[in-house]
Amino acid sequence: FKIFCGNANRPLAQEIVDYLGVPLGQAKIKRFQDGETCLAIDESVRGADIYVVQPTCYPTNDNIMELLIMIDAIRRASARRITAVMPYYGYARQERKTRARDPITAKLMANLITTAGADRVVTMDLHAPAIQGFFDIPLDHLPGVPILAEYFREKGLENLCVVSPDLGGVTRARDLAERIGASLAIIDKRRPEANVSEIMHVIGELKGKTVIMIDDIIDTAGTITQGAQALVERGAKEVYACCTHPVLSGPAVERLANSVIRELVVTNTIPLREKVIPQIKVLSVAP
Numbered sequence: 144f145k146i147f148c149g150n151a152n153r154p155l156a157q158e159i160v161d162y163l164g165v166p167l168g169q170a171k172i173k174r175f176q177d178g179e180t181c182l183a184i185d186e187s188v189r190g191a192d193i194y195v196v197q198p199t200c201y202p203t204n205d206n207i208m209e210l211l212i213m214i215d216a217i218r219r220a221s222a223r224r225i226t227a228v229m230p231y232y233g234y235a236r237q238e239r240k241t242r243a244r245d246p247i248t249a250k251l252m253a254n255l256i257t258t259a260g261a262d263r264v265v266t267m268d269l270h271a272p273a274i275q276g277f278f279d280i281p282l283d284h285l286p287g288v289p290i291l292a293e294y295f296r297e298k299g300l301e302n303l304c305v306v307s308p309d310l311g312g313v314t315r316a317r318d319l320a321e322r323i324g325a326s327l328a329i330i331d332k333r334r335p336e337a338n339v340s341e342i343m344h345v346i347g348e349l350k351g352k353t354v355i356m357i358d359d360i361i362d363t364a365g366t367i368t369q370g371a372q373a374l375v376e377r378g379a380k381e382v383y384a385c386c387t388h389p390v391l392s393g394p395a396v397e398r399l400a401n402s403v404i405r406e407l408v409v410t411n412t413i414p415l416r417e418k419v420i421p422q423i424k425v426l427s428v429a430p
């Protein structure tokens with residue numbers, strides 16, 4: 144087998160090959176003058192089992208095209224099997240129509256990846272697990288919770304409560320709570336419009352608890368920082384937060400720096416774009 148990567152997360156691809164003790168496949172990805180992707184696979188892939196490590200994170204559209212073009216090139220070079228390793232699956236948050244004339248981008252992505260020539264997909268914490276079924280090829284859906292749970296277990300925190308920042312994340316929060324022996328609470332969040340969140344109620348006992356909020360994605364950090372504030376106002380002693388995918392766009396880092404969150408634990412499915420603030424701890428998913 145051989146492992147290649149695009150430009151989306153080279154440090155993670157390097158960690159994966161180092162872990163496996165194999166070299167990274169030789170490929171060059173550049174831009175033509177007009178911005179189109181220009182790609183050269185510089186070693187034979189004929190008959191080989193090929194893995195392409197490329198999360199479709201920011202700059203999302205460029206990273207998607209790199210992934211598709213890389214798969215196309217490798218398929219045309221007679222690889223035996225191609226696995227798209229997408230630790231972060233971008234465009235997953237539009238996975239169903241919520242209004243008339245909405246697109247379903249998560250399905251469009253699945254169609255594009257399959258048409259390009261992928262035989263299999265490996266991904267982590269899809270925003271909606273049902274996206275697995277948007278593919279007619281095998282898909283491995285790996286959870287980030289075991290890595291996050293191990294970190295918090297080793298920290299030895301006591302009197303813990305895991306909080307889901309919305310109703311959609313309850314299964315993930317329960318999984319973390321069970322793994323670290325914590326109670327569970329849920330924030331009933333309403334979102335009046337995209338990127339704006341509003342807290343309604345907190346279901347569960349928080350008084351004097353050390354709280355760990357868990358989400359799949361932290362994007363603008365509105366959900367997590369407002370949630371953390373609401374938990375402190377309802378009696379939580381201190382608040383930690385964690386997620387698998389640190390999208391961290393727009394005001395995210397500033398919001399986190401100014402929030403009551405003591406530490407934010409994330410994984411490296413997406414490389415951090417901005418200067419890392421001391422509150423952010425990054426765990427590796429490479430192994």
Ligand code: R5P
Nearest residue numbers: 358360361362363364365366
């Ligand atoms: C939404 O349902 C997701 O699970 C996350 O809660 C959301 O994407 C986070 O977005 P933001 O950080 O912009 O509030």
